[in-house]
Structures are given as C-alpha cells and as structure tokens.
Amino acid sequence: MISVDIEKKLKAYQGQQILKVARQFPVGSITKIYGPSGVGKTTFLKIIAGFIKPEKGVIKTADITWTDTGKGIFLPPQNRMTGFVFQDYALFPNMTVQQHMQYATDDATWITRLLNIGKLETMTQHKPQYLSGGQQQRLAILRALAIKPKLLLMDEPFSALDPEMKTALIYELKSIFKELGATVLIVSHNPQELEGLANQELLIA
Amino acid sequence: MDFTPIWLTLKLAGITTLILLAVGLPVAWWLSKGRSFFKIILEALITMPLVLPPSVLGFYLLLAFTPQHGLGKWLQQTFDVQFVFSFKGLVLASVIYSMPFMIGPIKSALQQLPVSLSEASFSLGKTKWQTFIYVQLPNIRPSLLTAIILTFAHTLGEFGVVLMIGGNIPNITRVASIAVYDAVEQMDYSSANAYSFILFSITFILVIAVFVFNKYQAKSPLE
Numbered sequence: 001m002i003s004v005d006i007e008k009k010l011k012a013y014q015g016q017q018i019l020k021v022a023r024q025f026p027v028g029s030i031t032k033i034y035g036p037s038g039v040g041k042t043t044f045l046k047i048i049a050g051f052i053k054p055e056k057g058v059i060k061t062a063d064i065t066w067t068d069t070g071k072g073i074f075l076p077p078q079n080r081m082t083g084f085v086f087q088d089y090a091l092f093p094n095m096t097v098q099q100h101m102q103y104a105t106d107d108a109t110w111i112t113r114l115l116n117i118g119k120l121e122t123m124t125q126h127k128p129q130y131l132s133g134g135q136q137q138r139l140a141i142l143r144a145l146a147i148k149p150k151l152l153l154m155d156e157p158f159s160a161l162d163p164e165m166k167t168a169l170i171y172e173l174k175s176i177f178k179e180l181g182a183t184v185l186i187v188s189h190n191p192q193e194l195e196g197l198a199n200q201e202l203l204i205a
Numbered sequence: 206m207d208f209t210p211i212w213l214t215l216k217l218a219g220i221t222t223l224i225l226l227a228v229g230l231p232v233a234w235w236l237s238k239g240r241s242f243f244k245i246i247l248e249a250l251i252t253m254p255l256v257l258p259p260s261v262l263g264f265y266l267l268l269a270f271t272p273q274h275g276l277g278k279w280l281q282q283t284f285d286v287q288f289v290f291s292f293k294g295l296v297l298a299s300v301i302y303s304m305p306f307m308i309g310p311i312k313s314a315l316q317q318l319p320v321s322l323s324e325a326s327f328s329l330g331k332t333k334w335q336t337f338i339y340v341q342l343p344n345i346r347p348s349l350l351t352a353i354i355l356t357f358a359h360t361l362g363e364f365g366v367v368l369m370i371g372g373n374i375p376n377i378t379r380v381a382s383i384a385v386y387d388a389v390e391q392m393d394y395s396s397a398n399a400y401s402f403i404l405f406s407i408t409f410i411l412v413i414a415v416f417v418f419n420k421y422q423a424k425s426p427l428e
Binding site: 093 | 322329
C-alpha cells in the first residue's frame with residue numbers, strides 16, 4: 001500500500017492553481033490517472049518519485065515514510081527506487097540499448113528477458129537516435145522495469161506504439177507487474193488505451 | 206631563434222587548462238543548478254576577465270601577491286611561495302584570466318541537458334556523482350572539448366596580465382606574446398615574425414578544431 005496526501009502550487013497559464021491529491025494505492029493495483037492538460041498529472045508522478053517537493057503532504061508506503069513536510073522528511077529519489085517512464089523517454093543519448101539496461105541492473109538474465117518482451121533483442125548496440133519513436137518508448141519502459149520496482153510510475157507510456165505492439169506489450173507487462181508485485185500508476189490521455197490493464201482510476205482535475 | 210618562449214607558452218597553456226578543467230567542472234556543475242544571489246555574484250566575478258582590461262587584472266594581482274605586504278607576504282613567509290615575477294604567478298593569473306572560457310561553455314551545456322536525464326538516472330538509484338560521470342559528462346562532450354580548446358588558445362594569447370605579474374624574465378616568464386613585443390621593441394622583425402607566425406598557426410588550428418568538434422558550427426565562449 002502506498003498512501004499519498006499532497007498539495008502543490010502549480011504555475012499555469014490562467015494563473016496559480018493547486019494540485020491536491022489524497023489517495024491510497026493498494027499493493028499490486030494498476031491505476032489509470034487522467035484529467036485535462038496542465039492540471040499536474042506529471043507533477044503528481046514526479047512528487048511521488050521524489051523529483052519535486054510538495055508544499056504540504058505525506059507520502060508513505062507500508063513500512064517507510066518517503067515524504068512528510070510536517071516532520072521535514074524527504075527521502076531522495078535514489079532511495080525510493082520507483083521505476084519511472086518519462087513522457088519524453090529521457091533516454092541517455094550516449095548509451096546503447098544494452099548499456100541503458102546494464103546501467104540499471106547487473107542481472108543479465110533479467111535484461112535478456114526484458115529485451116525479448118520489448119522486441120529490442122536485435123537492437124542492443126543501437127543508440128537512441130537510431131531507434132524509432134516506438135522503440136525508444138519501449139526502451140524507456142524496459143529500463144524502468146530493469147530495477148524490478150515495487151512502484152512503477154508511467155507517464156503516457158504507450159503513446160508512440162502502434163496498436164498491435166501496444167496490445168502485445170500490455171499483455172506481457174500485466175504478467176511482469178504481477179510477478180514483481182508492483183503497484184503501477186499510469187498517466188494516460190487515451191481512455192480506451194488501458195482497458196483490461198488498469199483496475200483503478202484517479203481523476204485529477 | 207630562441208624557442209624557449211614558445212615552450213613556456215605551451216607549458217603555461219597546458220598547466221592552466223588542466224587546473225581549470227579540475228576546478229571548472231565542479232564549479233560549472235554547481236552553477237548550473239538553480240539560481241541564488243551568491244551564484245550571480247560568483248558568476249559575474251568569473252566573467253569579469255572577459256570585459257576587464259588585462260592590465261587592470263594584472264595590476265590587482267600584482268598588488269595582492271607582492272611579497273612586501275598582505276597576502277603575498279603571508280604566502281612567502283608561511284609557504285615560501287612567491288607569485289610575482291615567477292612562472293607560478295603566470296599560472297595563477299592565467300587560471301583567473303581564462304576561467305570564463307572553461308566554465309561558461311560547460312555550465313551552459315549542463316543547463317541545456319533535459320532535467321529528465323538526471324531524474325531518470327536518480328530513479329535507477331544512481332547518485333549525483335554517478336549521474337554526472339555516466340550521464341551528464343558524456344552528453345556535453347562537444348562543449349567540454351570547446352571549453353578545453355578555447356581555454357588553451359586563450360592562454361596562448363595572453364599579454365597584459367602576464368606582463369604585469371610576470372614581467373619579462375627570459376626562460377622564466379618571457380612567453381611568446383611578450384617575446385613578440387620585445388623583438389619589435391628591439392627592431393628584430395624577423396624574430397617577431399617567427400614568434401607571431403607560430404602563435405598564429407597554433408591558434409588557427411585550435412579554432413578550426415573547435416569548429417570541427419561542433420560540427421562546423423561556431424560556438425560563443427559563453428554559450
């Protein structure tokens with residue numbers, strides 16, 4: 001279980017607005033997060049990952065407090081080890097596919113398995129600039145999974161995938177999530193995209 | 206022709222570049238993270254040599270490190286170190302004078318890297334140091350090379366600041382730019398031409414190298 005109760009001021013075109021979310025995510029749940037553009041969906045994920053500090057709030061898992069503004073607790077992202085799939089992929093231009101995976105984990109068997117799932121096993125020596133948009137996005141997902149995260153935060157993770165690839169990948173991801181016992185939060189603009197994958201919803205408006 | 210001034214110049218430029226690389230990388234990294242009033246002041250001080258007349262900088266360094274009083278006296282008495290009219294003084298002056306050429310391009314390149322690259326690295330459990338070494342540094346390589354070459358080339362061309370703190374002592378502080386001036390003073394145009402041609406050739410090759418490293422695009426030292 002991860003419990004989140006945070007408040008963060010956002011600078012928006014219309015002026016300042018407040019991102020306010022209070023919610024519990026049971027272990028193993030897959031939550032679709034949706035809402036209009038600019039309400040702070042990405043910021044919400046980044047607050048949980050520890051990249052952004054909220055003005056007010058508490059984030060805790062079953063046994064450890066990650067953030068507690070009242071008590072001055074802020075666990076750095078390195079200690080949270082949340083898998084994070086960035087909307088812009090955030091791939092390292094200097095690293096090949098294989099190097100991305102090896103940077104994340106030493107487990108060669110796990111790397112091979114993930115590369116097979118993402119259909120990137122023949123592209124291991126390619127750098128991101130030589131991959132298509134869909135391949136880059138799959139690499140971003142695989143890299144996040146490489147650390148075997150207990151919490152996976154995904155920001156528009158399937159936007160560049162063709163429908164066939166998306167269906168196949170989602171099928172594989174479901175079993176990986178179950179195997180890892182991962183709690184997953186997925187930001188998506190497409191309401192149909194996560195049908196059959198997500199079992200919870202969170203509207204941020 | 207005496208080649209010692211050329212050798213001294215190359216030695217000075219090499220040592221200055223190495224020191225500035227060691228000092229400049231952490232300072233540029235720190236300056237690239239957020240803004241504060243103290244950082245603005247420090248950045249302005251680092252940038253000053255770009256706009257300040259070299260003789261002014263040289264004059265203040267001369268005052269600061271003269272062994273008769275103040276800091277210079279303390280250094281001499283405590284560590285037996287004298288900066289004025291010595292090669293060490295030339296290195297110190299060059300490090301200060303060429304600092305913006307090392308720090309400017311590196312800081313700017315670090316700021317232009319998407320923040321999500323560092324965040325991705327942190328999410329994989331990597332420390333700030335690991336992220337700097339394995340993610341940030343390799344992805345600013347063209348700017349790093351530009352900074353190294355510009356620092357080296359700029360040090361080759363120093364005159365005013367070097368003359369003020371080092372004087373014109375043969376084999377110790379008489380670098381190529383001063384040798385050119387000295388030769389002209391003595392109406393020895395042949396030597397002046399030889400030194401000038403060597404300096405021109407080296408700096409031209411270095412500037413060409415900057416363009417090549419940046420894929421034929423010129424980069425401002427402060428970019």
